[in-house]
Amino acid sequence: MAATASPLFERVALIGIGLIGSSLARRMRRDGLVRTIAVSARTEATLAKVRELALAEETSLDPAAAAAGADLVVLCAPLGANAALAEKIGPALKPGAIVTDVGSAKRCVIRDVAPHVPAGVHFVPGHPVAGTEHSGPESGFPELFEGRWCILTPPAGTDEGAVARVRTLWEACGSLVEVMDANHHDHVLAITSHLPHLIAYTIVGTATDLAQQTQAEVIKFSASGFRDFTRIAASDPIMWRDIFLNNRDAVLEMLGRFTEDLTALQRAIRWGEADRLEDRFRKTRAIRRSVIAAKQA
Amino acid sequence: MAATASPLFERVALIGIGLIGSSLARRMRRDGLVRTIAVSARTEATLAKVRELALAEETSLDPAAAAAGADLVVLCAPLGANAALAEKIGPALKPGAIVTDVGSAKRCVIRDVAPHVPAGVHFVPGHPVAGTEHSGPESGFPELFEGRWCILTPPAGTDEGAVARVRTLWEACGSLVEVMDANHHDHVLAITSHLPHLIAYTIVGTATDLAQQTQAEVIKFSASGFRDFTRIAASDPIMWRDIFLNNRDAVLEMLGRFTEDLTALQRAIRWGEADRLEDRFRKTRAIRRSVIAAKQA
Numbered sequence: 357m358a359a360t361a362s363p364l365f366e367r368v369a370l371i372g373i374g375l376i377g378s379s380l381a382r383r384m385r386r387d388g389l390v391r392t393i394a395v396s397a398r399t400e401a402t403l404a405k406v407r408e409l410a411l412a413e414e415t416s417l418d419p420a421a422a423a424a425g426a427d428l429v430v431l432c433a434p435l436g437a438n439a440a441l442a443e444k445i446g447p448a449l450k451p452g453a454i455v456t457d458v459g460s461a462k463r464c465v466i467r468d469v470a471p472h473v474p475a476g477v478h479f480v481p482g483h484p485v486a487g488t489e490h491s492g493p494e495s496g497f498p499e500l501f502e503g504r505w506c507i508l509t510p511p512a513g514t515d516e517g518a519v520a521r522v523r524t525l526w527e528a529c530g531s532l533v534e535v536m537d538a539n540h541h542d543h544v545l546a547i548t549s550h551l552p553h554l555i556a557y558t559i560v561g562t563a564t565d566l567a568q569q570t571q572a573e574v575i576k577f578s579a580s581g582f583r584d585f586t587r588i589a590a591s592d593p594i595m596w597r598d599i600f601l602n603n604r605d606a607v608l609e610m611l612g613r614f615t616e617d618l619t620a621l622q623r624a625i626r627w628g629e630a631d632r633l634e635d636r637f638r639k640t641r642a643i644r645r646s647v648i649a650a651k652q653a
Numbered sequence: 654m655a656a657t658a659s660p661l662f663e664r665v666a667l668i669g670i671g672l673i674g675s676s677l678a679r680r681m682r683r684d685g686l687v688r689t690i691a692v693s694a695r696t697e698a699t700l701a702k703v704r705e706l707a708l709a710e711e712t713s714l715d716p717a718a719a720a721a722g723a724d725l726v727v728l729c730a731p732l733g734a735n736a737a738l739a740e741k742i743g744p745a746l747k748p749g750a751i752v753t754d755v756g757s758a759k760r761c762v763i764r765d766v767a768p769h770v771p772a773g774v775h776f777v778p779g780h781p782v783a784g785t786e787h788s789g790p791e792s793g794f795p796e797l798f799e800g801r802w803c804i805l806t807p808p809a810g811t812d813e814g815a816v817a818r819v820r821t822l823w824e825a826c827g828s829l830v831e832v833m834d835a836n837h838h839d840h841v842l843a844i845t846s847h848l849p850h851l852i853a854y855t856i857v858g859t860a861t862d863l864a865q866q867t868q869a870e871v872i873k874f875s876a877s878g879f880r881d882f883t884r885i886a887a888s889d890p891i892m893w894r895d896i897f898l899n900n901r902d903a904v905l906e907m908l909g910r911f912t913e914d915l916t917a918l919q920r921a922i923r924w925g926e927a928d929r930l931e932d933r934f935r936k937t938r939a940i941r942r943s944v945i946a947a948k949q950a
Binding site: 436460485486487489504505507534543544545547548549550551552553554555556557558559560561562563564565566570571573574575576577578579580581582583584585586587588589590591593594596597600601604607608610611613614615617618621622625626628630633634636637638639640641642643644645646647650652653 | 733757782783784786801802804831840841842844845846847848849850851852853854855856857858859860861862863867868870871872873874875876877878879880881882883884885886887888890891893894897898901904905907908910911912914915918919922923925927930931933934935936937938939940941942943944947949950
């Protein structure tokens with residue numbers, strides 16, 4: 357969808373502004389999607405950076421001040437901060453406002469935020485499935501969401517008009533929008549995103565514990581597979597800590613399946629079961645072809 | 654090192670010709686590094702492809718015919734084929750010839766090939782640490798080795814002149830050459846290359862076993878981390894089967910460390926140990942910075 361002539365929202369408040377929040381701000385400003393952007397962050401240093409980058413008309417350490425009078429409030433802080441932030445902004449929200457977020461797990465957002473959303477305010481949880489290994493407001497760019505999915509997980513009974521307005525915003529940012537149940541979202545993302553990150557963090561950590569000399573060689577010869585894991589394992593530590601703690605059940609379930617499969621391959625290696633290994637390695641090629649066909653490669 | 658005016662070798666035999674062998678052939682031809690290239694492969698179809706791509710002056714189903722009279726013989730087949738190939742070519746090798754290989758594990762190559770190398774012929778095992786997820790002679794390209802490491806693991810007592818000639822060839826292909834002990838090579842590569850591939854194969858396999866509907870969504874939302882694993886897990890099944898079977902001890906040892914570390918993180922997630930998770934995730938960022946600093950990113 358192309359940029360609209362008149363803004364989609366008059367006043368948007370971004371509560372927290374890292375890679376995702378600042379990319380959203382840049383896109384909204386570039387394409388005139390909103391009239392005014394107010395940003396709240398935890399530190400004055402971050403707000404100074406926001407002003408330096410000209411990402412917002414207003415900046416405040418007080419999330420309630422940013423949220424006051426906003427037509428759209430976007431929670432862009434790590435998942436663990438949501439409950440306290442929602443409690444603070446709740447009383448400041450104006451009737452008819454929409455609250456959304458960008459968190460990578462969705463059941464916990466509904467659990468932490470919904471109780472603080474007053475009657476007459478709409479709550480549309482969202483997850484733009486996009487990112488890089490870089491973090492902070494200086495890492496954002498307006499094309500981050502281009503061609504990527506954004507998943508909305510409105511609880512049953514959410515106002516259709518509010519969902520449509522959030523959808524329109526993400527489509528204007530270049531995203532493909534999908535609506536699904538929060539529970540299903542958390543299950544799918546546990547395997548596509550959370551488990552890969554956990555594994556990458558683990559193997560890079562395993563290498564970190566090797567002797568100094570070996571570690572230097574691991575870095576030297578990292579082009580042979582390891583470097584892809586180092587990129588994933590360079591993602592924001594706080595953000596990922598909160599994802600694992602807040603999507604615990606789904607992550608532990610997928611991790612259980614993964615560990616079983618890894619143990620089976622380990623056994624096949626130990627006992628020299630060539631056919632089993634080859635068979636397993638052949639099957640995974642089909643998924644790669646599907647990823648390429650789905651234009652997500 | 655620039656291409657030399659006179660060829661480095663008169664006659665080179667490539668025994669097996671997939672991604673690595675064909676990239677080597679393309680580079681050698683492009684830069685006039687050798688006078689004549691003879692290729693042996695298992696099937697007539699592969700040899701027809703080699704002729705179509707004009708990768709060699711001679712093609713033969715008989716590895717001994719290709720190796721006869723060669724100054725340099727490069728074993729480019731999967732590791733599991735080396736023992737039988739070495740047995741076949743051994744009697745055909747001319748005095749003063751050099752035998753090398755491109756295998757991803759090195760102790761097994763010494764074990765399988767050295768007994769068949771006659772006196773007066775030099776054996777210099779090698780491993781160009783380069784590759785893509787594509788396989789077959791049509792996937793090669795002359796720049797594959799540019800800026801990448803090539804590790805040579807000559808057994809104690811190997812002729813220095815022979816090692817120097819193999820080094821010069823790889824440097825002419827754009828590689829940085831390092832000489833190390835085969836045992837150490839297998840240990841380092843187990844963590845930088847073999848374990849990452851095993852893990853990627855595993856998690857993509859885990860996803861393959863999910864319900865059809867979920868699997869479609871895993872592909873749809875794969876940009877969130879999973880797709881990087883699908884690329885690695887699309888690597889050649891036979892080549893990787895042979896690597897795991899032939900570097901078994903080192904892979905199982907690294908896998909043991911990895912599993913311990915994963916179990917510790919799993920426990921931290923289950924018991925909500927936020928500090929432990931954050932601490933672990935912070936440490937891995939340092940390795941990423943080192944990889945970037947080493948220009949291997």
